[in-house]
Amino acid sequence: MQQTADVAVLGAGMVGVSAALHLQARGRDVVLVDRHGAAGLETSFGNAGLIERASVFPYLFPRDLGDLLRYALNLSPQAHYHFSALPSVAPWLWRYFRESAPERAKRHALDALPLVERCLEEHDALIQLSGAGDIVRRTGWIKLYRSEKSLAKGLVDAARLRDFSLRVEELDAAGLSALEPDIAPVVGAVHFRDTASVADPCAVAQAYAELFQRRGGRFLAGDVRALAQTRDGHWSVPTHDGALIVRDVVVALGPWSDQIFRPLGYDLPFAVKRGYHMHYGTKEGAQLFHPVLDADNGYVLAPMTRGVRLTTGAEFARRDAKPTPVQVGKDETLARTLFPLGERLDPKPWMGCRPCFPDMLPIIGKAPRHQGLWFDFGHQHHGFTLGPVSGRLLAEMMTGEAPFTDPAPYAVERFR
Known part of the structure; x- marks a missing residue:
């Protein structure tokens, strides 16, 4: 009909x-x-559940030679690729690399700013009308740094965000412990207070x-x-x-x-980044109150209705290729040194795709x-x-x- x-x-x-x-x-x-x-x-x-009001600056293609070598050898937990996908994805990656050059990246950030600045208020209107407020948190999210080098870079990036009237707070060990008492000690952290998050996207x-x-x-x-x-x-x-x-x-x-x-x-120069997640219980009554990013390794732990969700970094592969959740295993090992994760709650890792332009x-x-x-x-x-x-x-x-x-x-x- x-x-x-x-x-x-x-x-x-x-x-x-x-x-x-x-x-x-x-x-x-x-x-x-x-x-x-x-x-x-x-x-x-499948995502970390963030309404990311502080995401003024986009994800850039890395330029550090050490990082590039680890990515090339598939040694970094932050990214993984299929060798079979390289012929199709390499031209896009090259264009992504070029668009990540400092001046171009700055222009792209300014172009995205009108959307980012209004993202939370537009969500807020729909949250109120739909009655979804009970699964929304207004506590921000936290980036954790395991090394002095990564912390120094993170603080520079955080300082840039204050120019956009965003509330960004540096946390020492005591400050982090006050917000997340079950997180293991790290070198430092940054709390992005303007971001909202949800317990079930x-x-x-x-x-x-x-x-x-x-x-x-x-x-x-x-x-x-x-x-x-x-x-x-x-x-x-x-x-x-x-x-x-x-x-x-x-x-x-x-x-x-x-x-x-x-x-x-x-x-159009269109590509797909794949990613995975897995839910976990917690040990000995541990609680996670904010989404937290392990900035040195690229995964997020986020408190969800189902448990603690671990989301991985990007996988470059053909969209419909068989799942290869190797990052989940790598990230889980790292995450267990940070937070007392319990048993896996999902029968297998979930896989999803992100649509991207360079x-x-x-x-x-x-x-x-x-x-x-x-x-x-x-x-x-x-x-x-x-x-x-x-x-x-x-x-x-x-x-x-x-x-x-x-x-x-x-x-x-x-x-x-």
Whole structure:
């Protein structure tokens, strides 16, 4: 049976659900379409649960020769790669290296700043409306440093953030112990107090999706890879309930977005970083009160509803290659020297993917060669953080409202 709507949003992760809510709030009849028929079950399911208001500066390609050698030999817990993936990923890594040069990285950070500055307030609005406040913490997060060298660099980076009116506090051993009494002593730490975190990222995405449905939004299951433009310029979206005909379609499929844009003729420098997580119990009543990053090793421990979640660094591999969770084992060994982790709570490590562009900025805006086609993907490690603010910007553009910031830095055309 054929259905119609104003807009179809493809993908029900944090980015897609947020775009649907903002379009709905502006009077559009919106349908969410996801292959699972439920929200938050892919990329938005597995992350550290941070709404990272302090993430002003992007993740950069390393330039330290020692770090590069460890990465090249697959010795660093922070990154892992498949040799078989190198032919396809190497050109992207080279471009990522170039875009991480100091002047370019500074420009990209300034371009991302309007999104980062508003990420928490846009989440706060949806948290209040959806009733998800009971799983949100306002206690910030902590970076731990195991060496004097890494601490010195961390303090320099922290000082730069104070220029953006962020509350950043250096912690000595006593200060860290007061906040996290079960963390083993380290050289030093930094507390980022403006960041919020959640105890279950998937539950937040689902609460937002339920808000969308309570307001009359439709949520359909379907494999959208057969998306097609009709003769009259509309779009036909395949769903399990029949074709959905819409005027506008939003591609918010995260790491699967290339399955739409490439067949339509868009050649974009798009790559996927994979990552893993595992949940643990704790020993002897130990508690973790904040998400903490072991800055020397690149993993995060975060208190979640299910237990303590360990999230790994990046894995460079083909998106659909067999999981190789070697980082989980390496990180678990390191993490047990930091915090009294108990038994594993998951039958196997969860694996997810992060959609990335080399300039560390998402694409938000109109596809230049197709009427009614809009993009909202490529948020790298910050899709959970930036979903609501990206959805607001996209909805403003689609409805003719004055956008709260210049959308040019996020346009497809920057890759021409």
